[in-house]
Amino acid sequence: MGKRLIQVLGFLISSLGWVFVLCTMAMDFWRTSQLGGQGGSFIIKVAWYWSNLWKDCYTDSTAVTNCRDFPVLWSVKPFVQAVRGLLxxxxxxxxxxxxxxxxxxxxxxxxxxxxxxDKLLLAGALFHIAGCVSDVSAYCLYINRVARTAFAGRVGPGVLRYDLGPPIFLGLVGCFLILLGGIFYAVTVYRVIFPKSKVVYAYGGGTYMAPRSRGRTMYSGYYRASRQNGPYRGSQLSKSSRISGLSQTTRTHISERDAFV
Structure with missing residues (x-):
């Protein structure tokens, strides 16, 4: 019952994270920049510049928005194209x-x-983790390009200092949920697919470890006899040697008696 609950929880969490990442591709305000002047004791916003993966836009103080769509596929900025591909x-x-x-x-x-x-579930968990790594790489690349301009000591004329927008943070939360769901999946099936070696006690205290791979025989493993009963092979050899000694002594006595008669 616990295994099923963990798998259902992982499915809901990872699916929600995937939806979050999907929504960020269509959202606006990936990066924003504000221009304005100061009047009295209040800040008057004059214009807002913002961008996403598909267009650059400008919104003035009258709430009129003008956008410029990015050109065709092969003439887009390289980092924007890389972010699109990774996502x-x-x-x-x-x-x-x-x-x-x-x-x-x-x-x-x-x-x-x-x-x-179980194997399908483990494969799905690995696919989730790989997709999460790809998504995080895309967001980190976009954050790096924004931060390089925002924290630069000097920028050229006409270059704006942008801030990060809500889609970046929503996407990072989605990546965390995807990773968490993949971990939940892997935890429920890892011990089933890769079981631990079992130790079975036999022969008066000796230990036998079950093989982990299919290619090994049933009797392969490690065996160590008990110290209380003494070495197993040594006891067998001592008994046989004593029996052979008794038989030799008996034969000697019989042969001497026959010779005397």
Whole structure:
């Protein structure tokens, strides 16, 4: 029951994080810049400049917005193109992961035997983690380009200092949720796919460790006899040597008696 609850919780968390990342691609205000003057004791906003992955916009004090769409695919700024590609790659991996995890969950009755379902769930968790890494790389690249201008000591004429917008923070929260969901998945099936070696006590205190791989034989492992009973092979050899000594002595006595007669 606990395993199913953890898997359902991981599915909800990772799916919500994937939706957060998907929404950020269509949101505005990835970066914002404000220009204005001071009048009296209040700050009067004159203009706002903001951008997303698809356009640059300008909003004046009368709430009129003018936008310029980015040109065709091969003439976009390189870092914007890289952010787009990384996000699309991460979303694709996340979509495949959602399908694999849905099929591999214990509470669903599709996907085959339970061993196969566990492997599908582990594969889905790895896809989630890979997609999360791709998404985080995209956001970090965009943050780096904004921070380089914002914290620069001197900028050229006409260059604006931008601040980070809400989509960046929403995307980072989504990445955290995706990673957390993938960890939940992996925890529920890791011990099933990679079990620990079991120790079985036998032969009066000796230990036998079960093999972890299929290629080893059933009797492979480590065996150590008990010290209380003495070495096993030594006791067998001592008994056989004593029996052979008795037989030799008996034969000697019989042969001497026959010779005397």
């Amino acid at each position: 699309m790659c991460g979303l694709t991996l996340g979509f495949v992961a959602v399908i694999l995890c849905f099929v591999g969950m214990e509470c669903t009755y599709i996907g085959g035997a339970q061993k196969i379902k």
